[in-house]
Structure formats: structure tokens, C-alpha cells
Amino acid sequence: QSALTQPASVSGSPGQSITISCTGTSSDVGAYNYVSWYQQHPGKAPKCLIYDVSNRPSGVSDRFSGSKSGNTASLTISGLQAEDEADYYCSSYTTRSTRVFGGGTKLTVL
Amino acid sequence: QLQLQESGPGLVRPSETLSLTCTVSGDSIRIPSYHWGWIRQPPGKGLEWIGNIYYSGSTYYNPSLESRLTMSVDTSRNQFSLRLSSVTAADTAVYYCVRSYGDYGMIDYWGQGTLVAVPS
Numbered sequence: 001q002s003a004l005t006q007p008a009s010v011s012g013s014p015g016q017s018i019t020i021s022c023t024g025t026s027s028d029v030g031a032y033n034y035v036s037w038y039q040q041h042p043g044k045a046p047k048c049l050i051y052d053v054s055n056r057p058s059g060v061s062d063r064f065s066g067s068k069s070g071n072t073a074s075l076t077i078s079g080l081q082a083e084d085e086a087d088y089y090c091s092s093y094t095t096r097s098t099r100v101f102g103g104g105t106k107l108t109v110l
Numbered sequence: 111q112l113q114l115q116e117s118g119p120g121l122v123r124p125s126e127t128l129s130l131t132c133t134v135s136g137d138s139i140r141i142p143s144y145h146w147g148w149i150r151q152p153p154g155k156g157l158e159w160i161g162n163i164y165y166s167g168s169t170y171y172n173p174s175l176e177s178r179l180t181m182s183v184d185t186s187r188n189q190f191s192l193r194l195s196s197v198t199a200a201d202t203a204v205y206y207c208v209r210s211y212g213d214y215g216m217i218d219y220w221g222q223g224t225l226v227a228v229p230s
Contacts, residue, residue, distance in 0.1 A: 001173060003156070034214040038157075045206060045223055046157065051216030089157050093214035097170050101149075104156040 004029065004090055004102035011108040017078040020105045022090030023071060028100055030071035034093035037066055037075045040104075041086045049088075050075060077107075085109045112136040114207045114221035121227050122201075128194040128226055132207030139188045140165045145213045146183065146190045150203035151223075158203075162213045163190055170213050199230035 005023040012018040038046035050066035090102040118130035147162035161171040209219040
């Protein structure tokens with residue numbers, strides 16, 4: 001199974017909004033509404049920000065939002081803050097009952 | 111509070127078998143609907159899903175690793191395990207044990223991760 005496609009890096013200034021895309025196929029992202037997003041700070045385990053395309057776990061800021069159109073999912077972070085600087089990964093369930101991750105996107109807050 | 115803790119050798123020789131165990135504390139591994147799994151991350155690279163196991167023993171594996179992979183669960187010890195055979199330097203990674211809602215849903219708990227090195 002091939003990794004989902006994410007931009008290698010994105011950047012934004014504090015207070016701005018950024019969007020990270022995650023492109024898959026009709027066998028993963030396009031097949032189900034089981035896309036999740038994870039934030040990983042250096043040396044730490046990832047943390048779930050979004051599940052089932054657009055749902056936030058308890059305790060996650062509403063500055064994080066998710067959406068999907070066809071084979072592409074997106075994570076939007078509004079009101080960028082310095083602590084948002086991290087790596088972000090999307091993940092999708094697949095038609096083979098497996099899970100696949102994106103290659104990851106490094107967010108730089110300028 | 112649920113906690114997951116990986117344990118196992120930090121160094122494995124090429125061609126040998128990598129074995130890790132995840133100990134679950136704070137709740138039972140028999141919780142319905144939750145799956146237990148492994149994810150790895152080579153140094154400086156992205157996440158790779160390895161596989162999932164349900165407390166009944168049902169497994170789901172990454173097709174690219176399936177021929178070398180065995181996962182098992184020990185409900186009496188509240189543990190699940192990973193065995194990856196014929197390792198090479200490409201298997202060097204931080205290995206995380208995780209819990210997910212079903213085999214499709216949110217990964218809500220992660221272990222701290224353990225680095226396993228396979229020298230080239």
C-alpha cells in the first residue's frame with residue numbers, strides 16, 4: 001500500500017490560517033470517512049487532533065478542523081500559534097482493512 | 111488513565127527476530143471495540159502502520175511486512191506482542207504500541223516508543 005501524499009512542509013505567521021492536504025485514492029481516503037490527523041512534536045509520541053474526517057477528541061482546540069472531498073482530506077489550523085510548530089500526519093483506513101499514513105508535513109510558524 | 115509501555119531489546123542483529131511486548135495498565139485489554147497495534151518511525155522519517163490485533167486474537171497486518179510479522183495477545187497478562195523476523199537495517203525505528211477505536215478509528219493512546227536498532 002502506498003503512503004498518502006502530503007506536502008513536505010508548510011509555513012505561516014502567528015494568527016494566520018494554514019491548510020495541509022492529504023491525497024489518497026478511492027481505496028483509502030475516498031472509500032470511507034475514517035481519516036484522522038496526528039500532531040507530533042520532536043521526541044514525542046503523536047497525538048490525535050482529528051478523527052473520522054472532522055471530529056475533534058475531547059481537549060483538542062477548535063482551532064483545528066478537518067474536511068474531505070473525494071480522495072483528498074484536509075487539516076486546517078486557524079489562529080496559528082508558536083506551539084503549533086510540529087509535524088502533522090494524516091491516516092486513513094483502507095479497503096484492505098489496513099491503515100495507511102501520509103508522509104508527514106512539517107509546519108513552521110514564522 | 112490508560113498507559114501503554116513497550117519493552118524489548120534495543121539492538122537486534124541482522125537476520126534475527128525483533129521481539130517487543132506492550133504492557134497495558136489502567137484498563138483491560140479485553141475492552142470491546144478497541145484494537146491494539148504497532149506503529150514505527152525510522153529516525154527522521156514518517157510513521158508506518160505495522161498491524162493491529164484484537165483481544166480475541168484477530169490480526170490485521172501491513173501487506174509489506176506480513177510475510178515477516180506475527181502479533182499475539184496475552185489477556186491474562188494484559189499484554190500484546192510483536193515479532194518481526196529476518197530484520198535488516200531498514201527495520202531500525204522507534205516502535206510505538208497503540209490503542210485504536212476499532213481497526214479503523216482514532217488512535218487515542220500511544221506508548222512512549224522504544225528505539226530498536228539493527229546495525230548494517
